[in-house]
Amino acid sequence: MAAQQSQGIQTLLEAEKEAAKIVQQARQYRVQRLKDARSEASREIDAYKQTKEAEFKAFESSHAGTTSDAQTAVDKDTEQKLQAITQSYDHAKDAVVAKLLSRVTLVKPELHRNLKKIQA
Numbered sequence: 001m002a003a004q005q006s007q008g009i010q011t012l013l014e015a016e017k018e019a020a021k022i023v024q025q026a027r028q029y030r031v032q033r034l035k036d037a038r039s040e041a042s043r044e045i046d047a048y049k050q051t052k053e054a055e056f057k058a059f060e061s062s063h064a065g066t067t068s069d070a071q072t073a074v075d076k077d078t079e080q081k082l083q084a085i086t087q088s089y090d091h092a093k094d095a096v097v098a099k100l101l102s103r104v105t106l107v108k109p110e111l112h113r114n115l116k117k118i119q120a
Helices: 002-105
Strands: none
Touching: none
């Protein structure tokens, strides 16, 4: 009977070892699947990033020329406005200086309206 119990215990121990081995293999398989999923996700992210960067470069290159054209147009408009202001200044400066000098030299001595007269 002891031999039969010993054999039953031995069978249980072997079954337990086999179950532990199966559990360990399942864990290793799960860890490997996680690593594979991470690497696949990383590859997909890199590919997506490259396509978006290529799209951005294409967009940037197609719109880069318009900024220089716009800058040229703004510079030309600014130059025209500066010329108009300079012409207006040259045309009116003598008249403005003469008017300022006439107003500065024109003195009308008057008492201020807030001054109250003192009666003696």
